[in-house]
Amino acid sequence: xxxxxxxxxxxxxxxxxxxxxxxxxxxxxxxxxxxxxxxxxxxxxxxxxxxxxxxxxxxxxxxxxxxxxxxxxxxxxxxxxxxxxxxxxxxxxxxxxxxxxxxxxxxxxxxxxxxxxxxxxxxxxxxxxxxxxxxxxxxxxxxxxxxxxxxxxxxxxxxxxxxxxxxxxxxxxxxxxxxxxxxxxxxxxxxxxxxxxxxxxxxxxxxxxxxxxxxxxxxxxxxxxxxxxxxxxxxxxxxxxxxxxxxxxxxxxxxxxxxxxxxxxxxxxxxxxxxxxxxxxxxxxxxxxxxxxxxxxxxxxxxxxxxxxxxxxxxxxxxxxxxxxxxxxxxxxxxxxxxxxxxxxxxxxxxxxxxxxxxxxxxxxxxxxxxxxxxxxxxxxxxxxxxxxxxxxxxxxxxxxxxxxxxxxxxxxxxxxxxxxxxxxxxxxxxxxxxxxxxxxxxxxxxxxxxxxxxxxxxxxxxxxxxxxxxxxxxxxxxxxxxxxxxxxxxxxxxxxxxxxxxxxxxxxxxxxxxxxxxxxxxxxxxxxxxxxxxxxxxxxxxxxxxxxxxxxxxxxxxxxxxxxxxxxxxxxxxxxxxxxxxxxxxxxxxxxxxxxxxxxxxxxxxxxxxxxxxxxxxxxxxxxxxxxxxxxxxxxxxxxxxxxxxxxxxxxxxxxxxxxxxxxxxxxxxxxxxxxxxxxxxxxxxxxxxxxxxxxxxxxxxxxxxxxxxx
Amino acid sequence: xxxxxxxxxxxxxxxxxxxxxxxxxxxxxxxxxxxxxxxxxxxxxxxxxxxxxxxxxxxxxxxxxxxxxxxxxxxxxxxxxxxxxxxxxxxxxxxxxxxxxxxxxxxxxxxxxxxxxxxxxxxxxxxxxxxxxxxxxxxxxxxxxxxxxxxxxxxxxxxxxxxxxxxxxxxxxxxxxxxxxxxxxxxxxxxxxxxxxxxxxxxxxxxxxxxxxxxxxxxxxxxxxxxx
Numbered sequence: 001x002x003x004x005x006x007x008x009x010x011x012x013x014x015x016x017x018x019x020x021x022x023x024x025x026x027x028x029x030x031x032x033x034x035x036x037x038x039x040x041x042x043x044x045x046x047x048x049x050x051x052x053x054x055x056x057x058x059x060x061x062x063x064x065x066x067x068x069x070x071x072x073x074x075x076x077x078x079x080x081x082x083x084x085x086x087x088x089x090x091x092x093x094x095x096x097x098x099x100x101x102x103x104x105x106x107x108x109x110x111x112x113x114x115x116x117x118x119x120x121x122x123x124x125x126x127x128x129x130x131x132x133x134x135x136x137x138x139x140x141x142x143x144x145x146x147x148x149x150x151x152x153x154x155x156x157x158x159x160x161x162x163x164x165x166x167x168x169x170x171x172x173x174x175x176x177x178x179x180x181x182x183x184x185x186x187x188x189x190x191x192x193x194x195x196x197x198x199x200x201x202x203x204x205x206x207x208x209x210x211x212x213x214x215x216x217x218x219x220x221x222x223x224x225x226x227x228x229x230x231x232x233x234x235x236x237x238x239x240x241x242x243x244x245x246x247x248x249x250x251x252x253x254x255x256x257x258x259x260x261x262x263x264x265x266x267x268x269x270x271x272x273x274x275x276x277x278x279x280x281x282x283x284x285x286x287x288x289x290x291x292x293x294x295x296x297x298x299x300x301x302x303x304x305x306x307x308x309x310x311x312x313x314x315x316x317x318x319x320x321x322x323x324x325x326x327x328x329x330x331x332x333x334x335x336x337x338x339x340x341x342x343x344x345x346x347x348x349x350x351x352x353x354x355x356x357x358x359x360x361x362x363x364x365x366x367x368x369x370x371x372x373x374x375x376x377x378x379x380x381x382x383x384x385x386x387x388x389x390x391x392x393x394x395x396x397x398x399x400x401x402x403x404x405x406x407x408x409x410x411x412x413x414x415x416x417x418x419x420x421x422x423x424x425x426x427x428x429x430x431x432x433x434x435x436x437x438x439x440x441x442x443x444x445x446x447x448x449x450x451x452x453x454x455x456x457x458x459x460x461x462x463x464x465x466x467x468x469x470x471x472x473x474x475x476x477x478x479x480x481x482x483x484x485x486x487x488x489x490x491x492x493x494x495x496x497x498x499x500x501x502x503x504x505x506x507x508x509x510x511x512x513x514x515x516x517x518x519x520x521x522x523x524x525x526x527x528x529x530x531x532x533x534x535x536x537x538x539x540x541x542x543x544x545x546x547x548x549x550x551x552x553x554x555x556x557x558x559x560x561x562x563x564x565x566x567x568x569x570x571x572x573x574x575x576x577x578x579x580x581x582x583x584x585x586x587x588x589x590x591x592x593x594x595x596x597x598x599x600x601x602x603x604x605x606x607x608x609x610x611x612x613x614x615x616x617x618x619x620x621x622x623x624x625x626x627x628x629x630x631x632x633x634x635x636x637x638x639x640x641x642x643x644x645x646x647x648x649x650x651x652x653x654x655x656x657x658x659x660x661x662x663x664x665x666x667x668x669x670x671x672x673x674x675x676x677x678x679x680x681x682x683x684x685x686x687x688x689x690x691x692x693x694x695x696x697x698x699x700x701x702x703x704x705x706x707x708x709x710x711x712x
Numbered sequence: 713x714x715x716x717x718x719x720x721x722x723x724x725x726x727x728x729x730x731x732x733x734x735x736x737x738x739x740x741x742x743x744x745x746x747x748x749x750x751x752x753x754x755x756x757x758x759x760x761x762x763x764x765x766x767x768x769x770x771x772x773x774x775x776x777x778x779x780x781x782x783x784x785x786x787x788x789x790x791x792x793x794x795x796x797x798x799x800x801x802x803x804x805x806x807x808x809x810x811x812x813x814x815x816x817x818x819x820x821x822x823x824x825x826x827x828x829x830x831x832x833x834x835x836x837x838x839x840x841x842x843x844x845x846x847x848x849x850x851x852x853x854x855x856x857x858x859x860x861x862x863x864x865x866x867x868x869x870x871x872x873x874x875x876x877x878x879x880x881x882x883x884x885x886x887x888x889x890x891x892x893x894x895x896x897x898x899x900x901x902x903x904x905x906x907x908x909x910x911x912x913x914x915x916x917x918x919x920x921x922x923x924x925x926x927x928x929x930x931x932x933x934x935x936x937x938x939x940x
Contacts, residue, residue, distance in 0.1 A: 273861030276831065277927070282814035283829035286801035324814065350863055399806045399818060399825055401836045401855045404865055624862050663831065706863040711835055712828070 033203065033211070033242060033250060034266045036061035037128065038070025038082055039108060041142070042201035042215040043238040043254055043262070045162075047154040048122035048144035050112045053077040054621070056269045056629060056654075063254060063262025064231035065089040066224065071652075071674075072108075073629050075621060081631070082108040083652055083674065084129075085451055086136060094229040103451060104135045105676040114143075121145035128162070131186050134178040135223075138162035139192050142199075155200045158218045159192050165220035165236055167195030185647055213240040217257070225257075234258030248275070271627035271656075276663030279350070279712065282324050285360045287398045290368040290391075302336025302369040314365055315341075315426045321361035327354055330378060330468065333423025339366055340374035340420040342383065342468075349626055349659040349667050350706035351377065351697050355387050359394050366391075376416055377698045380689055381469030382521035382529060383416035384698035385553050404708045413700045415553050416523045425468060435462035440477055444506060445674060447488035455482030455506070459514075473688075474516035474536075477573075485510075494642030495680040496568070496582055498540070498609040502678065504571045505539055512573025514539055519689060527552045529691045538686040541566040541609070542577070549691035554700040556594040560692060563587035564685050566609075584611055586685060592692055594701060598622055600630075609683045612636035616682065618653075624705035626657035626669065634682030646677030773886040776936050783937035784809060785885075786817060788830070790929045796936075817931070822909070822917035824924075824931065832925040835859060840872070840896070846915045848876035848894050856902070858925060868926075870900030882910055882919055884934045889918050902926050 032049035035041030038059035040049040051057060051074040060069045065088055072082040084106045091102040110126035121143040129136035142156030157163075160175065175194025178187060201215030217236050220226065225233040235258030242252040248269065254262035293300045304310055311332050318329045318341065326347030333340045339362065345354035355375050362373050373394075375387045393410045397403040440459040445452060461475035484506035493500050505512075517535035524530050529549045536542040543566030551558035564587055568580040588606030595601055604616040614636025620628045633650040640647040651674055658668040696702050771785070784797045797809035797817055806825060808818040815829030821842025827833045839854040854870040877893040891910035898905050903926050910919040921932045 275861070277861045278830075278832045278859050279863070280831045281829070283810065283816040286808040286810075286816060286818075287803050288801060289803050395803065398803050399820075399836055401838050401857050401867070403836045403857070624864070708835070708859045708863045708865050712833070712859065712863075 031268075033213075034059045034072070034264075036063070036068055036262070036264060037108070037136075038068065038072045038084060038266075039080065039110065039126070040124075042154060042203060042213050043240055043256065044217045044219050045154065045156065045158075045199045045201050045215045046110070046124065046126055046128075046140055046142045047152075047201075048112070048114075048116075048124045048142045048156070050074060050078060050080055050110070050122075050124060051268075052270070054270065054272050054623065056271055058267045058269075059264060061252075061262065061264035063256040064260035065091075066231070073621075075629075078112040080108075080110045080112075083676070084108070084136070085446070087451070088224055088228075088230055090230040091228060095227065097228075103446075105446060106136045107131050107676075116145065127191065128160070130191075134187060134190075136161060137178070137187060137190065138219075140199075150205045151202065153200070153202050154215075155198065157196050157198055159194055159196050160190065162199065162218050163195045163197040164222050165197055165218050167197040167218075170195050172196075209244045211242050211244075213242065213252075213254075214238070221257070231257070232259045240264075271623045271625070271629065271660070274625065274660050274663055278663075279659060279665055279709070280663050281347075281665045281712075284325075284357050284712070285321050285364055287360050287394055288364040289395045290363075293368075296368075299368040302367075304367050304369070305334060305336050311422075311424060312426065314339075317365045318358075318361050321364055322357060325354070325357045327357060328429075329358070329426070330429055331419075331423055331425040333420030334370065335420070335422075336369050338372040338374060338420070339370045340376060340386075340423060342376045342378050342419075342423070342425075344378050345667070347667060348665050348709070349657050350665070350709035350712070352703045352707045353665065353709035353712050355389075355703070356710035356712065359389050363391060363394055374420075376419075378468070379694045379698065380471065380519075380521045381465065381467075382694070383419075383523045384529075384695040385703075386414050386416050387698075387703070388412040388414070398711070403711055407710055408704070408707050413553050413703060415527050418525070430465060430467050432465045433462070434465075435460070437461075442482075442484060442506065444484055444503065446676060446678075447503065450483075450488075453483050453486070455479050455484040457482070457510075469521040470519075471521075472518045475514045476511060477514055478511040491644060493644060493680050495610040495612070495638060496580070496584075498568065498582075498680050499678055499683045500644075500680050501571065502540070505573070508571045509539065509573030512539065513575065514573075515688065517688070521689065521691075521694075524548075526550075527555075529695055531689060531691055533687055533689065536569065536575075537564075537566065537688075539573070540569055541685050542569055543567055543583075543685075545685065545687045547691055549695070551592075551692065551695060551699065556701070558592040558692060558696075560590040560592070561587070562590070562606075562690075564687070566685055584609060586611075588616075588684070590692070594622075598624075600628075604684075608634070608636055608681070609685060610638070610680045612638045612681050614638075614682060616649075616684075620653070625660055626655065627660060628653065628655040636682045638681040643681040644677070644679050646679060649675070649677075649679060649682035651675035771885055771936070776885060779937050780939050781937065782935075782939060784817075785934045785936045786811070787932045788924065788928065788930075789932070822920060822933075824922045824933075827924060827931075830924065830928075832858065832928050834924065835865075840874070842915060842917065845874055845894055845896060845909055846911055848874060848892070850874050854898060854900070856925075868900060868902035870898035870902065870905075872896050872898035877908075880910065884919060885936050891918055898923075905930075 032040040036044055039046050041047040053074055055074045057072045067087045068084055070082050070084040074080045086104045088102040091097050091099050106129035108128045110124050112124045114120055114123035116122035123143045126140045128138045138158055138160035140156050140158040140162050144152055144154040146152040172192050176189050197218035199216055199218040203211055203213045205211040215238050217238055221233050224230045238256045240252050240254035242250055244250050250266040252264040256262045291299055315329050315332050328344045329341050330344055331342040343358055348354040358375050359373050371391050373389050376383045389411050397406050437460050440457055442455045457477055457479040459475055459477045464472040487503040487507050515536050517533050519533040521531050527550055531547045533545045545564040547562040549560040565585050567577045568582040570576040570579040586607050586609055588604040590604045593601045600620045600622050602618045607613050616634040618630055618632035620630030622628050630653045635648050654672045656670045658666050781798045786797055787794045795811040797811045800810035801808040806818050806820050808816050810816045818826040823839055823842055825837045835857045837856045840852040844852055851873045854872055856868045858866045860866050874896050877895050880893045881888055881890050889912050891912050894909045896907040905923040908921045912918040919934045921930045924931050
């Protein structure tokens with residue numbers, strides 16, 4: 001029953017996008033717009049507003065010689081954070097400098113202390129560039145009040161950079177000179193010190209799409225305009241007009257400081273909701289209801305269990321039903337009343353949907369005497385959990401409102417347990433070879449010469465699954481084009497260059513063997529999972545890696561331990577180790593804790609690649625559909641001087657499920673880690689298939705996040 | 713022993729039979745095969761003629777006469793979709809019909825209670841019986857469960873009234889039918905909607921227009937093949 005009709009699907013998709021965009025605009029009215037710093041506000045000045053909870057925004061704003069690109073995230077309804085990349089052109093025009101374009105990175109945090117009320121304005125306290133080298137540093141208190149549906153006014157007081165023009169004195173004393181050192185640490189001493197200056201602005205929404213902004217800026221651009229004369233600051237007044245092109249995209253044009261033109265692009269994503277709404281994909285196999293035992297007693301006889309070849313036939317039939325779902329039944333065991341299947345889900349981002357599809361297919365295939373379905377999802381051949389449903393419930397609830405909750409209440413999620421006594425694998429499945437040849441890209445951000453460099457090329461990857469959970473896998477790349485072979489000037493490091501030499505690998509390793517490993521995964525019982533991986537683990541290290549994870553299926557808490565013994569690989573992408581002659585034992589004890597709904601913490605304590613000892617804290621906001629936005633920091637016993645720029649390792653991490661953007665089910669994700677300073681302290685070996693994220697999707701919380709999809 | 717073997721064979725054969733009807737070997741099942749052909753014909757037609765006249769997606773009675781399977785033509789104006797559905801599975805009083813492009817629509821009587829494969833699907837619902845609608849008067853409640861863009865349940869509840877709009881002659885693919893036009897008006901936490909039904913010779917539902925989701929509007933059904 002499959003008829004490819006791409007035209008219809010495309011049409012459906014297109015119209016749905018249009019519908020969503022037009023539906024979204026109504027909701028988007030009066031949403032706080034973003035300023036040039038990528039935070040809620042006017043142009044250069046912030047406002048008292050915050051973005052809606054969970055919103056992720058990217059802003060690129062440019063005027064005169066100044067460009068700012070900012071990623072902002074509304075961590076909680078009141079707390080927001082930003083990461084920014086600044087470029088100032090003409091830097092050496094008036095005064096000599098080693099830079100013609102000055103680049104800098106900065107982090108902000110802001111907290112909305114008051115929500116807007118009938119008489120009370122929204123009030124936000126913000127810390128701009130609070131850990132950087134201080135180029136953009138400034139603190140502010142900003143208040144914003146909507147006068148009616150169309151007009152809002154903002155007034156505030158700024159310090160630091162935001163207190164540099166038209167100040168009213170220094171209410172909290174003088175601002176000490178910045179002692180940035182290697183940067184990357186909060187500049188507590190400076191906060192709210194020094195001259196304070198008022199700022200103000202107004203935003204008028206002419207209609208649902210157009211708005212006009214005006215502000216009085218308290219930023220004097222002392223360095224950029226005054227010292228370096230990259231532009232002329234003639235006036236404190238800025239004006240702009242903005243257009244909401246789509247729900248997710250806003251464009252602006254501006255006249256800044258009486259001398260310069262500016263433009264901005266504001267891109268808004270809501271990780272909570274797929275823009276297209278309900279997910280697509282083929283309809284499921286409808287539930288097949290058994291005949292009543294009185295009308296067809298033969299169908300209910302459990303004696304089929306003893307038949308030769310029944311298992312193979314049943315597995316084969318199930319797999320026919322599930323082919324359209326990208327699900328493979330690998331093994332089956334049964335007695336007269338219970339059947340257990342081990343499945344591999346290659347498509348459904350919502351694990352509950354995969355379980356639901358298997359359960360429905362089982363109603364079509366399994367003899368009537370089978371009442372209990374036990375679905376054991378396999379991840380890398382390793383059983384991750386066991387989901388037990390009753391066939392009677394599937395039959396009864398298919399069309400009943402509230403079916404999702406009712407089904408969940410009747411479903412048991414437990415650890416994988418022991419396989420059923422007669423469970424056996426489909427002999428056709430192993431060993432299995434799969435391979436792919438496709439494009440890759442590799443990006444390097446923020447080297448001293450350029451904020452963005454990229455290579456593109458071809459990657460060949462192959463996987464040979466010898467037996468369930470035993471995998472030989474590797475990949476190799478050949479570059480086709482790019483500029484990663486232009487290494488930045490070498491910065492001395494006080495440590496083994498475990499990561500800072502990545503630019504050398506980028507330049508020399510072509511063609512490169514990326515990885516070649518043999519790995520064994522397994523469930524050991526008592527909620528303990530294990531992994532051993534040996535070989536060329538990643539581009540820069542090879543060796544042996546072993547991991548144990550204790551994670552009860554319904555627990556918010558898990559513990560893990562990992563031990564690695566690795567040697568640093570040669571930079572040519574080959575098999576050798578002679579270049580560095582560096583071997584190190586590294587490993588961590590990890591604690592994982594889902595401490596609040598949607599918030600996850602991980603603490604790793606141990607020894608890192610450069611032999612340094614310390615701990616990593618990673619905190620993520622996790623959305624039910626698989627979006628994750630997080631930050632991490634590692635402090636080890638390396639001195640700031642030895643570490644170099646940034647003082648310690650830190651960064652942000654984004655995981656975006658493709659299904660969110662496409663509206664079609666897929667398990668693919670885009671993962672981005674941004675480290676403002678890529679140095680050698682606090683670095684871990686990158687090994688594929690770490691256990692926690694492998695099994696957790698199929699545990700209670702992972703299934704419950706999208707349980708509604710059970711019936712999809 | 714013989715009985716054992718027989719029941720196993722029956723179980724497996726039954727599964728295989730359903731399989732051939734559902735998807736993995738479409739050509740083995742005539743009904744599905746024809747629907748596939750209709751689908752292909754429609755797709756080809758749609759390429760040449762973007763806006764088929766008369767809302768019939770350009771299909772002719774002669775083409776439909778080849779089929780011996782009951783068939784419903786469903787259209788979703790919001791997306792320009794036209795698809796043909798044939799009976800596929802039964803669970804109690806609910807009949808699920810399927811199209812060649814892997815969508816399903818489930819009806820209780822003729823009242824749509826669930827969809828799959830559309831994206832903004834009705835996951836489950838409760839509402840009037842076809843008898844309540846056909847009676848042409850009275851009131852009832854409806855509940856629809858949907859999933860939002862975060863896969864969380866959204867429930868829409870409506871209070872509805874039914875009235876008769878009179879006798880109408882309608883055309884369904886070149887054939888005229890004298891029908892009784894019944895209107896169902898609903899108001900609730902999802903807004904308002906109006907479903908319409910055209911009954912022929914008592915309670916045979918010839919045509920209907922039923923809400924899929926507020927953001928998407930209505931699915932329009934025409935029973936184009938009665939046989940079966």
